[in-house]
Amino acid sequence: MNMSKILELQALRKYYATQKAVDDISFSIEKGSIFGLLGPNGAGKTTLLRMITGIFYPDMGEIMLDGKKFDPINDIQLIGYMPEERGLYKKMKIGEQALYLAQLKGLSKTEAMEKIRFWFKKLEMETWWNKKVEDLSKGMSQKLQFVTTVLHEPKLIILDEPFSGLDPLNANLIKDEIFGLAKRGSTIIFSTHRMEQVEEICDHIILMNLGKKVLDGSVSGIKQSFKENKFSIKIQGENINVGSQAFSILEDKGNGYVLKINEGFKSNDILMHFLQQGVTVEAFNEILPSLNEIFIRLVEGSNARTRSFQQVD
Amino acid sequence: MNKISLVAKREFLTRVQKKTFLLTTIGVPVLIFAFYAAIIFFTVKSSDNFKIAVSDNANVFNGEIDSKKGSDVIFEFVKDDTTVLKTKLEQKEYDAYLYVPAGYSITSKTIDSLHFRSAKTVGIMTREKIENRISKTLEEKRLMAMNISKTQLDSIQNQKESIIFSSSSGKTENQTKVGLSYGVGFVSGFMIYIILFIYGTMVMRGVVEEKVSRIAEVIISSVKPFQLMMGKIIGIGAVGLLQFIIWGVLIFAIQLLIPVLFPQLFEQMQTQPVQPGMMAAAETAKQSGALSGIMAGLNEINFPLIIGCFIFYFLGGYFMYASLFAAVGSAANEDMQDAQSLLLPIMMPIIFAIVIMMQAVNNPNGSLAVFGSLFPLTSPIVMMARVAHGIPDGVTVFQLILSMVFLILGFFGTTWLAAKIYRTGILMYGKKVTWKELWKWAVKKN
Numbered sequence: 001m002n003m004s005k006i007l008e009l010q011a012l013r014k015y016y017a018t019q020k021a022v023d024d025i026s027f028s029i030e031k032g033s034i035f036g037l038l039g040p041n042g043a044g045k046t047t048l049l050r051m052i053t054g055i056f057y058p059d060m061g062e063i064m065l066d067g068k069k070f071d072p073i074n075d076i077q078l079i080g081y082m083p084e085e086r087g088l089y090k091k092m093k094i095g096e097q098a099l100y101l102a103q104l105k106g107l108s109k110t111e112a113m114e115k116i117r118f119w120f121k122k123l124e125m126e127t128w129w130n131k132k133v134e135d136l137s138k139g140m141s142q143k144l145q146f147v148t149t150v151l152h153e154p155k156l157i158i159l160d161e162p163f164s165g166l167d168p169l170n171a172n173l174i175k176d177e178i179f180g181l182a183k184r185g186s187t188i189i190f191s192t193h194r195m196e197q198v199e200e201i202c203d204h205i206i207l208m209n210l211g212k213k214v215l216d217g218s219v220s221g222i223k224q225s226f227k228e229n230k231f232s233i234k235i236q237g238e239n240i241n242v243g244s245q246a247f248s249i250l251e252d253k254g255n256g257y258v259l260k261i262n263e264g265f266k267s268n269d270i271l272m273h274f275l276q277q278g279v280t281v282e283a284f285n286e287i288l289p290s291l292n293e294i295f296i297r298l299v300e301g302s303n304a305r306t307r308s309f310q311q312v313d
Numbered sequence: 314m315n316k317i318s319l320v321a322k323r324e325f326l327t328r329v330q331k332k333t334f335l336l337t338t339i340g341v342p343v344l345i346f347a348f349y350a351a352i353i354f355f356t357v358k359s360s361d362n363f364k365i366a367v368s369d370n371a372n373v374f375n376g377e378i379d380s381k382k383g384s385d386v387i388f389e390f391v392k393d394d395t396t397v398l399k400t401k402l403e404q405k406e407y408d409a410y411l412y413v414p415a416g417y418s419i420t421s422k423t424i425d426s427l428h429f430r431s432a433k434t435v436g437i438m439t440r441e442k443i444e445n446r447i448s449k450t451l452e453e454k455r456l457m458a459m460n461i462s463k464t465q466l467d468s469i470q471n472q473k474e475s476i477i478f479s480s481s482s483g484k485t486e487n488q489t490k491v492g493l494s495y496g497v498g499f500v501s502g503f504m505i506y507i508i509l510f511i512y513g514t515m516v517m518r519g520v521v522e523e524k525v526s527r528i529a530e531v532i533i534s535s536v537k538p539f540q541l542m543m544g545k546i547i548g549i550g551a552v553g554l555l556q557f558i559i560w561g562v563l564i565f566a567i568q569l570l571i572p573v574l575f576p577q578l579f580e581q582m583q584t585q586p587v588q589p590g591m592m593a594a595a596e597t598a599k600q601s602g603a604l605s606g607i608m609a610g611l612n613e614i615n616f617p618l619i620i621g622c623f624i625f626y627f628l629g630g631y632f633m634y635a636s637l638f639a640a641v642g643s644a645a646n647e648d649m650q651d652a653q654s655l656l657l658p659i660m661m662p663i664i665f666a667i668v669i670m671m672q673a674v675n676n677p678n679g680s681l682a683v684f685g686s687l688f689p690l691t692s693p694i695v696m697m698a699r700v701a702h703g704i705p706d707g708v709t710v711f712q713l714i715l716s717m718v719f720l721i722l723g724f725f726g727t728t729w730l731a732a733k734i735y736r737t738g739i740l741m742y743g744k745k746v747t748w749k750e751l752w753k754w755a756v757k758k759n
Contacts, residue, residue: 017753053534055740073537081534085742087527092327103319104535145531 006031006187012061014047021047023211034182036202037191040299044211045191053081077106080154084161086145088133095129098148105152119147139170158189195292214298223288229261230287237279244273316536320544328552338556342563363439366391366410371417378450386442402432419455495674498701501623502670502694512553513638519545520642529739538736546635615703622700629720630693636731643738644746666691673698677707689723692716730755
């Protein structure tokens with residue numbers, strides 16, 4: 001067993017009556033990493049997360065948590081899960097609510113109080129203690145929800161769309177906390193379909209579609225593997241000859257071009273071509289596809305949007 | 314187990330700390346009290362200055378009927394015959410008349426009845442007063458006719474007797490006791506019926522609330538669905554129990570207050586305080602003629618048995634049905650409307666039970682009553698009606714134990730079934746669920 005992995009999934013499978021929600025998924029997550037779980041709506045992300053958190057039992061396959069077989073009853077303390085469908089008891093006081101949720105995770109009352117004080121202080125929530133959840137704005141209750149998720153210092157934190165409904169300021173605050181938690185050794189699974197956040201935060205991602213794993217790798221690695229050898233160049237000069245064996249022009253931007261390298265050539269060949277003509281090159285860079293583009297490319301064409309029911313044998 | 318108690322504690326505390334809890338817990342008995350106080354008040358009040366014309370053609374009363382000072386029943390002696398009396402009654406000159414036929418003799422063995430006719434139905438209190446006073450007077454006259462002097466009579470009447478009622482297993486069939494058993498059985502069965510509805514829907518609402526506020530999945534990630542469900546049921550059950558204890562104490566306290574608040578009533582009833590719940594029994598007791606016999610009947614009813622059974626069937630019935638209500642709640646979506654339609658199959662056996670119970674109070678050993686008191690979905694309500702008649706008159710020990718065992722098994726059965734529905738339903742959003750689907754959730758594996 002590889003001890004550097006916090007979580008390992010082996011051939012995990014969960015079928016519903018009309019859908020193969022999770023169909024033979026395997027992957028593993030490094031300790032202390034921030035892991036992105038991506039996929040269109042209905043890809044099976046939530047079902048997968050519910051199996052990891054012990055809410056659902058897989059039909060087949062195995063989950064290893066921290067090197068041991070996952071035990072849904074006792075390992076619950078090791079996990080902090082913030083589901084997409086989340087909420088709080090509206091009529092309950094905030095302090096009591098945080099205490100209750102922490103105690104449910106197995107903390108003693110004194111332990112829980114200590115941790116709550118720490119987090120409330122950190123996120124400037126101390127004055128909230130006797131307020132009720134219904135008095136909080138959406139962003140505030142989201143913050144509270146986050147605190148209650150990470151309060152018991154879980155080894156594995158699972159956040160399903162953690163930034164939905166947060167303004168940029170609060171989103172940054174939570175983002176910083178996520179980085180901080182990862183630095184202190186927690187592993188974070190981050191499920192979303194907001195690609196720009198994934199690019200910013202995650203080390204490693206997998207992409208799910210129709211219950212299957214479509215993509216698995218580091219963010220930079222995936223980008224590299226999906227690159228189309230496109231470059232953008234910004235130049236100054238007149239009567240430029242753009243005819244070259246090395247590349248073909250995709251777009252003329254007036255003061256520059258978007259071009260694609262032909263097979264067998266390198267980026268230097270492009271630069272050489274322009275420099276030889278005495279043109280001033282102001283900027284030159286490779287265009288890597290965004291995760292968004294990769295996502296759309298992989299998911300489009302599949303019947304993801306029309307996926308509703310299928311026969312399961 | 315620890316988590317169940319955590320959940321139960323929260324469910325209990327959040328409900329008990331609410332202002333509405335205090336309001337209903339204190340308010341309901343006060344309301345019930347006010348209701349009965351109003352009934353009693355009007356019963357007493359309606360006898361205000363009840364004027365009775367007495368046409369004493371046999372001169373049995375000798376112009377006087379034991380007249381208590383300040384009594385609101387007034388006897389007035391007249392010399393009219395029945396036709397004149399009838400017209401006077403119609404003209405509302407009198408509220409009633411008493412006609413003593415000329416041949417009437419207090420000492421003769423031939424039963425010659427006195428004719429008492431009133432314009433309206435006479436209330437139970439007034440009737441009792443009139444009956445008491447006429448018969449007391451007649452009794453005195455008879456005794457005096459047998460040469461017992463007034464002083465002797467007074468000394469007999471002033472002697473207070475203390476009778477110790479003891480009951481061995483061979484009981485005498487006492488009309489009053491049967492009537493009381495009927496009342497006690499009916500009231501306690503009905504109370505369990507109300508409990509099942511009130512606290513059952515409370516559980517259901519709690520589950521729906523958890524779903525609507527979207528906290529269900531957050532909680533389920535730290536607690537097993539079964540623990541959450543059981544915690545909720547236990548917590549709300551504790552609220553119910555507390556509420557009943559408070560009600561019991563309050564009703565008892567109020568009952569002690571009644572003689573102070575209604576001295577006129579006290580004059581009537583003297584020894585027995587009115588228990589609101591006993592009114593139904595009083596109604597029956599009225600037929601047997603003696604309101605004052607209630608006390609003797611009360612002593613013959615095995616209250617420890619009834620209270621013990623009440624608590625058992627209250628909790629057993631509640632726990633059995635609460636999980637079903639929780640399952641329905643878990644299947645409901647945003648609004649309670651969905652839940653209402655799913656509720657019907659749960660309400661049916663409860664309503665059936667109340668129908669069977671009404672039969673069982675009259676005939677505790679009928680086959681329907683026996684079936685209803687053994688079948689766990691109806692037994693909490695029906696058995697109370699049988700237990701009120703006592704052991705072995707109403708129910709045998711064997712049947713009682715069998716019914717309790719069935720109820721416990723029923724509780725395990727419904728909870729097991731409901732837990733499976735609950736587990737699936739609590740995480741299901743935006744879909745209208747039918748009973749067919751609920752059944753599928755219940756029978757599917759894991």
